[in-house]
Amino acid sequence: MRFLPLFILTLVVSPPKIVHAREGVLVVANLADSSLVLSKSEIRSVFMGGSTKGLSPVEFVPGSYIRKVFNTRVIGLPEARIQSFWAQMRFSGRSSPPVSVDSIDEMLLFLAEHKASVGYLPEGTSLPKGLTVIYESI
Amino acid sequence: MLRRFASFFLITSLFSHGVLADTSNDLEFSGFARVVGGYLSTDEAKYEGYDNSFSVSQKSLAAVQADYTFNDYFSMSGQLLWHSDESRQSGVEWLYLTYQPNASWQFNIGRLRTPLLKFSDVIDVGFAYPWLNAPQQLYSGYLFSQYEGANARYLGYYNEVTFSVELYWGNFDDEILSNGTSSDVEVDGMFGGVIETSYRGFQFRVATSFANDTAVELDELQPLIQGLRAAGFGDTADTLDINGASSSYLLGVGYDSLNWFVTAEIIKVESEIDVLAAIDSSYITFGYYFDEILLHATIASSRQSLNEIDNPIPIGFSPELDALYFAVEEVNSYFPTDDLDSLTLGARWDFRTNLAFKTEVSFLKGKEGKTSFFELDVNNTEFDRRATLYQLGIEWVF
Numbered sequence: 001m002r003f004l005p006l007f008i009l010t011l012v013v014s015p016p017k018i019v020h021a022r023e024g025v026l027v028v029a030n031l032a033d034s035s036l037v038l039s040k041s042e043i044r045s046v047f048m049g050g051s052t053k054g055l056s057p058v059e060f061v062p063g064s065y066i067r068k069v070f071n072t073r074v075i076g077l078p079e080a081r082i083q084s085f086w087a088q089m090r091f092s093g094r095s096s097p098p099v100s101v102d103s104i105d106e107m108l109l110f111l112a113e114h115k116a117s118v119g120y121l122p123e124g125t126s127l128p129k130g131l132t133v134i135y136e137s138i
Numbered sequence: 139m140l141r142r143f144a145s146f147f148l149i150t151s152l153f154s155h156g157v158l159a160d161t162s163n164d165l166e167f168s169g170f171a172r173v174v175g176g177y178l179s180t181d182e183a184k185y186e187g188y189d190n191s192f193s194v195s196q197k198s199l200a201a202v203q204a205d206y207t208f209n210d211y212f213s214m215s216g217q218l219l220w221h222s223d224e225s226r227q228s229g230v231e232w233l234y235l236t237y238q239p240n241a242s243w244q245f246n247i248g249r250l251r252t253p254l255l256k257f258s259d260v261i262d263v264g265f266a267y268p269w270l271n272a273p274q275q276l277y278s279g280y281l282f283s284q285y286e287g288a289n290a291r292y293l294g295y296y297n298e299v300t301f302s303v304e305l306y307w308g309n310f311d312d313e314i315l316s317n318g319t320s321s322d323v324e325v326d327g328m329f330g331g332v333i334e335t336s337y338r339g340f341q342f343r344v345a346t347s348f349a350n351d352t353a354v355e356l357d358e359l360q361p362l363i364q365g366l367r368a369a370g371f372g373d374t375a376d377t378l379d380i381n382g383a384s385s386s387y388l389l390g391v392g393y394d395s396l397n398w399f400v401t402a403e404i405i406k407v408e409s410e411i412d413v414l415a416a417i418d419s420s421y422i423t424f425g426y427y428f429d430e431i432l433l434h435a436t437i438a439s440s441r442q443s444l445n446e447i448d449n450p451i452p453i454g455f456s457p458e459l460d461a462l463y464f465a466v467e468e469v470n471s472y473f474p475t476d477d478l479d480s481l482t483l484g485a486r487w488d489f490r491t492n493l494a495f496k497t498e499v500s501f502l503k504g505k506e507g508k509t510s511f512f513e514l515d516v517n518n519t520e521f522d523r524r525a526t527l528y529q530l531g532i533e534w535v536f
Contacts (some may be wrong), residue, residue, distance in 0.1 A: 001213040041298040050336070051295035052241050075295050078338060078427045080488035087535045088266035091170060091203065092259040093215055093236065093246060094291070101269050 023069050024123030027135035029055060030111050034132040043106055046118060049095040055118040057098035058110050066104070070120050073137040104133065125126045147338065147357040148232045164207050167279065171200035172264045174531035176271075182521035183514035185502060186271060187223060197270070197531070198222040199262055212237055213419040217436050220261060231262070231284070253304060253332050253345050255403060258283070260285035265533040268434045268486055270496045273421040274511050275440035275478055282310040282349065285328055303336040310349070322355040327461070330386075343403075354380035359438050360463050369451075369462060376448050378469065382410040417442045417476070430489065436482040442475055450501075475508040492535045 027043050029036070038046070046059045060067040062079060070078060083104065086097040101107045107119050111131055118134065127133070174197035178188040187196035193402055201219040208214070217232035234248030246510040249258040260266045261283070287308015294301055330347035366375035379516055385408050392401035404420035421438035447470050451463040484498030504510020504523030514521060 041299060044338075045295065045300050050300040051293065056242075063450065065156075072396060077394055078429070079207060079491065080430055080486070080494070081394065083488065083491050083535075084266050084268075086188070087170070087263055088257070088260045090168065091217070091263045091266070092251070093232070093234065094244075118342070124462070 004080070004132065008073055011093070021098040025066065025070050025073055025120050025137045026125065026127075026129045026133050027120045028127060028129060029087065029110060029134050030115055031116075031132050032135075036132065036134050038134050040074060042136055042137065047075060047098060048082075049089050049097075055116055056114065058114075058117055058119040059098045059100050060107070060120075061100045061102055061131075066120065069122070074120070095103075140422060151319075152444070166205045166207075166252040168205070168536060169200065169202040170263050170265060170533070170535045172266070172531055173198045174270055176527060178519065179526040181525075181527075182518065183512035183523075183525065185512050185525060185527055187225070187347060188527060192504045194352075195222045195224075197264075197529075198303075199226075201262060203232070205461060218437060221262075241290075242293050244291040245288065247283060249286050250289060250306070250308070251284045251290075252282055252330070253306070254330065254345050254386060254388055256392075257407065258341060261488045263331055263535070264496070264531070265492075265494055265535045268423065268425055268432060268496075269436065269482065269484055270498050270501065270529045271527070272480075273419075273436060273438035273480070273482075275476070275480070276421060276478070277417040277440045278511065282312075282323070282325060282328060282347075284312070285310050285325075287328070291432065298468075299335055299337045301333065304332040324353045325349045326351040326353075326354075339394045341390070341392040341394070341401075343388070343392075345386075345388040345390075347386040349384045351383055352380075352382060352409075354381065354411075358468065362462075362469065363461055363488070365465070369459065371451060371462070374448065374450065374466065376440060381412050382409065382411040384411065394429075398424070400424050429490045430487060432486040432488075434482075434484050434486070436484075437480070438478045441477055475505075476511045477505040477508045478510040494533045495531075496533060497530045499529075502527060 027038070028098065029030045042053065045051045046053060046055055047059065053079070062083070062109055068079070070084060071077060073083065094113050097131070099110070104121060104125065107121060111119050112128060123136070143230060171266040175192055175194040175195060176186070176188040176196060177192045178185050178190050181190045187193070199219060199221045201217055203215060203217040205213060205215045213236045214235055215232060215236065216230065218229065220228045228247065232251065233248055234246045235342040240444060253259045257267045257272055257277070261272060261277055274409045285304060285306070285308030289304055289306035291302060291304045307329040310328050310505045311324065313322055327411065328347065328352040330345065332343065332345040334341065334343045363378050364373045366372070386404060386405060388405045390401070393399060400423065402420065402422040405418070407417040417440060419438070419440035421434040421436055423434055425432050425434035447466060449463060449466045449470070451459055453460050453463045464470065480500050480502050482498055482500040486495060487495045489495060500509075504518070506514060506523055508523065510523045512523065512525070
């Protein structure tokens with residue numbers, strides 16, 4: 001019984017804090033065919049170890065604000081759940097998480113240098129030639 | 139015990155100092171560790187190894203995984219695991235070769251973990267699931283946790299539905315711990331399959347596992363079996379011979395969203411082995427996220443139907459027959475009867491992207507006269523099979 005107070009304490013400290021990400025996000029790919037458009041669930045599948053549609057995903061490192069927006073608006077899962085998911089995939093030998101980058105400049109560079117790569121950027125980012133928007137969150 | 143913890147601290151300190159960090163593009167090291175402490179509210183029995191003194195030596199573990207990529211198609215993975223629980227074997231948990239000809243197909247051969255339940259193949263990776271103690275009614279040691287063989291996986295999609303199919307075949311030869319007693323179990327020809335589909339936040343999973351030729355060696359029973367045969371009770375002796383087939387069927391459903399999830403699994407295990415039993419177990423978990431904090435509740439239940447051994451031995455004719463009669467009666471109470479209902483309330487705080495603190499309390503309600511997953515004397519009528527398990531722990535992946 002001596003652990004019950006600690007258990008209850010754990011539940012009441014750290015008051016709930018819900019993130020409301022209102023910003024938009026662009027999902028962009030380095031593709032020869034600029035007519036490709038994917039649905040939200042298809043993008044989610046590409047970034048969560050499902051069907052890749054021939055694309056190689058690249059994402060921002062955990063903790064970055066644009067990643068939080070992307071998780072909220074597109075993936076639809078909290079960061080903790082995503083990390084749990086990738087632990088399960090990695091240690092069961094199924095798949096590995098996408099390559100990650102630290103900044104928007106790194107993302108643009110990576111996308112430009114890798115054919116069929118797909119990443120995401122804040123709404124309003126000016127895109128260089130060769131990158132195609134395949135999904136835009138509303 | 140000291141050696142086990144020395145191994146644990148060695149592996150975790152090597153990682154914390156970056157000694158085993160990624161060494162090249164072809165060879166990658168990763169791993170996981172957990173330190174879990176627990177306390178059971180009763181001194182009449184043990185549950186999951188816990189008794190009414192605080193202990194961190196039941197569930198704590200550390201593992202390191204090495205993945206070597208030969209080329210675009212072939213890779214090799216191995217996982218070494220050190221477990222604090224002396225009833226669990228430490229050593230090579232996984233060791234397999236992977237052939238991945240494209241993004242849809244994957245073939246593995248070697249020592250692999252059985253993928254029956256949603257978290258079966260990562261049951262040691264506590265970071266991957268919400269609880270400290272996955273529902274014991276389903277995730278107990280009855281099932282064959284690993285096998286030596288091969289599997290094939292296919293990942294596909296149709297419109298917005300993603301699906302995966304996995305088939306596996308192999309053999310199992312290991313010790314299984316049940317009701318505090320370990321037995322050598324050998325399975326020749328274990329096979330099964332898993333189909334998983336997901337649509338938006340919904341997941342659906344069906345899985346089966348068949349073990350054609352299961353042989354369990356219980357040395358304690360051999361003198362009794364020989365005595366029964368010598369006294370002319372061959373049919374009774376045959377019922378104690380634990381050889382035969384078993385099959386498991388699983389159905390799982392779930393829904394994940396930004397703020398909450400629900401997941402449920404139900405499993406049915408059938409066996410043609412006379413003294414073993416059919417088991418029906420299920421759980422449902424609901425979780426709600428408050429940013430990095432997850433609160434969750436799980437209701438789990440199991441019902442086991444055990445075949446009583448027919449005891450045709452007359453008593454009162456001779457001391458030898460009386461001894462045989464009472465020995466058969468003793469055996470009748472030896473096999474576990476794991477009827478258990480439980481309610482688990484827990485919290486998980488992901489205070490780093492690779493570190494999570496967890497705490498949970500499980501209210502256990504077994505049935506009188508049954509083992510109910512407790513380690514006890516089944517004839518103990520003093521204990522009402524009710525207890526509360528408190529646990530705290532830290533999960534780490536690296």
